[in-house]
Amino acid sequence: MQRVRLLVFNAALGPLDYRVPEGMAVEPGSIVVAPLGPRQVLGIVWEPERLPSADVPESKLRALFEVLPVPPFSMALRRLIEWTADYYCAPLAAVARMALGSMAALKGGGTTTEYRLTGHEPARLTPQRAAAMDALHGEQATIRELAERASVSEGVLRGMVGAGLLEPVTVDLDRPYPKARPDHAKPDLEPDQQAAADTFAEAVRSGGFQPFLLDGVTGSGKTECYFEGVSAALASGRQVLVLLPEIALTENFLRRFEARFGVPPVLWHSSLKSSERRRAWRAIVSGDAQVVVGARSALFMPFARLGLIVVDEAHEVSFKQDDGVRYNARDVAVIRARFEGIPVILASATPALESMQLAEAGIYRKIELAARFGGAELPAIEIVDLRTSIPERQRWLSPRLVSELKDRLLKGEQSLLFLNRRGYAPLTLCRSCGHRFQCPHCTAWLVEHRLSRRLACHHCGHEVPLPDKCPECAAPDCMVACGPGVERIADEVAERFPEARVALVTSDTMNAPGKIAEFVEAVENGMVDVIVGTQLVTKGYHFPELTLVGVIDADLGLEGGDLRAGERTYQQIAQVAGRAGRGEKPGEVLIQTRHPEAPVIAALASGDRDSFYEAETQCRRDAGAPPFGRWAAIIVSSEDEAEAREAARAIGGTRPNLPDVMILGPAPAPMALLRGRHRYRLLINARRTAELQKVIRQWLGDLRFPSGVRVGIDIDPYSFI
Numbered sequence: 001m002q003r004v005r006l007l008v009f010n011a012a013l014g015p016l017d018y019r020v021p022e023g024m025a026v027e028p029g030s031i032v033v034a035p036l037g038p039r040q041v042l043g044i045v046w047e048p049e050r051l052p053s054a055d056v057p058e059s060k061l062r063a064l065f066e067v068l069p070v071p072p073f074s075m076a077l078r079r080l081i082e083w084t085a086d087y088y089c090a091p092l093a094a095v096a097r098m099a100l101g102s103m104a105a106l107k108g109g110g111t112t113t114e115y116r117l118t119g120h121e122p123a124r125l126t127p128q129r130a131a132a133m134d135a136l137h138g139e140q141a142t143i144r145e146l147a148e149r150a151s152v153s154e155g156v157l158r159g160m161v162g163a164g165l166l167e168p169v170t171v172d173l174d175r176p177y178p179k180a181r182p183d184h185a186k187p188d189l190e191p192d193q194q195a196a197a198d199t200f201a202e203a204v205r206s207g208g209f210q211p212f213l214l215d216g217v218t219g220s221g222k223t224e225c226y227f228e229g230v231s232a233a234l235a236s237g238r239q240v241l242v243l244l245p246e247i248a249l250t251e252n253f254l255r256r257f258e259a260r261f262g263v264p265p266v267l268w269h270s271s272l273k274s275s276e277r278r279r280a281w282r283a284i285v286s287g288d289a290q291v292v293v294g295a296r297s298a299l300f301m302p303f304a305r306l307g308l309i310v311v312d313e314a315h316e317v318s319f320k321q322d323d324g325v326r327y328n329a330r331d332v333a334v335i336r337a338r339f340e341g342i343p344v345i346l347a348s349a350t351p352a353l354e355s356m357q358l359a360e361a362g363i364y365r366k367i368e369l370a371a372r373f374g375g376a377e378l379p380a381i382e383i384v385d386l387r388t389s390i391p392e393r394q395r396w397l398s399p400r401l402v403s404e405l406k407d408r409l410l411k412g413e414q415s416l417l418f419l420n421r422r423g424y425a426p427l428t429l430c431r432s433c434g435h436r437f438q439c440p441h442c443t444a445w446l447v448e449h450r451l452s453r454r455l456a457c458h459h460c461g462h463e464v465p466l467p468d469k470c471p472e473c474a475a476p477d478c479m480v481a482c483g484p485g486v487e488r489i490a491d492e493v494a495e496r497f498p499e500a501r502v503a504l505v506t507s508d509t510m511n512a513p514g515k516i517a518e519f520v521e522a523v524e525n526g527m528v529d530v531i532v533g534t535q536l537v538t539k540g541y542h543f544p545e546l547t548l549v550g551v552i553d554a555d556l557g558l559e560g561g562d563l564r565a566g567e568r569t570y571q572q573i574a575q576v577a578g579r580a581g582r583g584e585k586p587g588e589v590l591i592q593t594r595h596p597e598a599p600v601i602a603a604l605a606s607g608d609r610d611s612f613y614e615a616e617t618q619c620r621r622d623a624g625a626p627p628f629g630r631w632a633a634i635i636v637s638s639e640d641e642a643e644a645r646e647a648a649r650a651i652g653g654t655r656p657n658l659p660d661v662m663i664l665g666p667a668p669a670p671m672a673l674l675r676g677r678h679r680y681r682l683l684i685n686a687r688r689t690a691e692l693q694k695v696i697r698q699w700l701g702d703l704r705f706p707s708g709v710r711v712g713i714d715i716d717p718y719s720f721i
């Protein structure tokens with residue numbers, strides 16, 4: 001009799017043993033369905049020696065139901081899942097689930113029915129049908145997906161099928177993606193780019209684990225260089241994974257990819273239609289998907305023949321997941337490359353200090369691109385001291401910035417104003433009684449959104465309409481907006497320059513993929529004079545006519561005092577500054593600040609990146625912070641304040657006393673209330689030599705809490721709220 005051990009997809013259960021029935025073939029990595037009490041459970045066959053379990057006598061074993069018709073998870077992927085669970089103190093099943101992606105995809109291929117417009121256009125239509133006709137041009141999807149896209153009911157669309165306006169199409173779920181061509185449009189590279197490109201291509205051809213840090217100033221052509229590594233992988237029939245920090249930012253990437261390889265890559269992100277998810281997942285497992293571009297969740301996909309991983313904008317903090325399995329996709333990408341035995345490229349104009357340190361230690365091979373592509377020059381940077389160039393009352397643009405803006409408008413050139421704050425104003429209060437509008441579920445002010453006429457919490461999504469009188473003192477029309485958000489900056493530009501065409505770019509206005517494309521096209525066609533935006537506009541775009549960048553408030557990111565604040569501010573401003581002067585005309589960057597003497601501002605002004613990194617490195621070393629020491633956080637939360645406090649106190653009371661581990665807290669979290677949950681935090685600072693995860697597991701392993709309490713462990717945390 002053959003017995004197998006399963007990792008089941010239920011974090012509450014341990015590994016379970018089963019009997020393999022006569023005639024069924026399984027191997028480690030096979031995905032199977034097994035009985036569990038009266039129900040069924042999905043599991044992965046695992047090596048029993050790596051997954052200890054209670055010894056169940058053979059006579060008690062139940063038989064597996066079936067093996068699903070998908071290739072088994074590879075050994076490299078199984079080791080990656082184990083490593084991630086172990087390192088981030090997460091349940092194995094929760095990590096393995098990230099590799100599944102789409103439940104429907106496990107059921108095998110087949111067909112589905114989608115619908116599209118027939119092209120028949122009757123003279124008279126109901127308003128709903130007319131709206132659907134307009135919205136569904138060029139679309140093909142299931143009735144439910146089309147109904148969502150057209151904002152009509154499914155009933156309206158079914159009626160349109162009956163009337164011959166929509167027709168069914170039978171779609172093969174596994175229809176292949178068009179093939180990318182490695183030599184479709186070979187670029188003309190400059191000598192140092194060519195050298196970098198050759199290095200990547202050679203690393204892909206020879207295989208083996210090789211981590212690279214591709215460090216190049218904005219506009220130096222990093223993408224063109226790593227595309228040659230992609231090309232080498234395509235030529236040898238290997239797959240490529242490209243991770244991008246935010247899928248909303250892929251527009252520009254997709255266009256460049258298609259220009260280079262002739263077809264778009266395969267996309268993977270959370271807002272794919274279910275049929276697209278299913279198709280993409282199956283193509284990834286079969287090896288048919290050649291290049292997959294995705295957000296961090298693509299990292300755990302079960303690739304058949306992975307040959308290269310690229311992490312673009314590798315310094316971005318959005319690679320760190322802050323709930324569920326709290327992993328950092330940048331770091332896990334390197335681990336995956338090690339298990340797969342392939343090269344990995346971390347690309348950035350402003351690498352994370354951790355990555356710089358690994359390059360310095362010789363663990364990553366650093367490849368530098370110093371010059372801008374095509375001879376464009378780096379923009380000139382000017383610091384505007386807001387204590388001497390003072391904006392008028394209730395205005396935010398300094399006289400210096402206004403005069404430069406005016407100059408660009410006269411010359412017909414484009415400008416970009418950057419403020420990393422959504423909405424109109426971050427705080428609203430009552431003029432007569434001082435009442436401040438606060439979120440009932442979070443320790444946070446409600447942000448006024450004038451475009452949608454609402455007050456919104458950016459942490460939990462709570463929204464209320466703008467009130468016409470104060471809820472505290474009932475005074476009418478008494479609301480005062482305090483401080484600026486991007487909407488307010490856009491208003492100020494419109495007031496000062498009524499003739500200027502202003503584009504507002506924030507996640508509130510760019511809430512669909514098509515909107516970004518529209519925006520990019522409008523800027524490229526010269527239909528926009530001034531762009532006002534949040535961090536959405538800081539990366540990736542290439543607008544040759546953009547010659548002025550204004551940073552409205554460089555001090556914003558430095559508040560809060562987290563140890564990475566300086567580095568993050570530096571990265572963000574360097575990225576947005578990189579949008580200026582990418583064409584033939586030189587660019588200029590004005591940085592508004594009240595602290596021109598702050599090290600990060602001084603480094604930006606002088607363009608002396610090395611001395612900034614040096615100072616930051618020293619600062620981290622002194623504090624025993626990463627990468628010189630290690631951090632972990634324990635976050636305790638409950639809807640009941642007393643329960644959360646009690647649990648945090650119990651954890652604090654059993655803290656281990658070790659020479660190389662320092663434990664701070666428990667203390668109420670800065671965000672003491674978040675989404676209706678009361679929160680406490682402990683911060684652990686350990687020497688590199690300490691076995692941090694083991695210490696935490698032993699410490700928390702024996703503690704029991706009421707069912708309403710959640711205890712989250714965050715290894716290498718990025719968020720301290």
Ligand SMILES: [Zn+2]
Binds near residue numbers: 430434473474475478
């Ligand atoms: Zn009031």
Ligand SMILES: [Zn+2]
Binds near residue numbers: 439441458459462
């Ligand atoms: Zn809230």
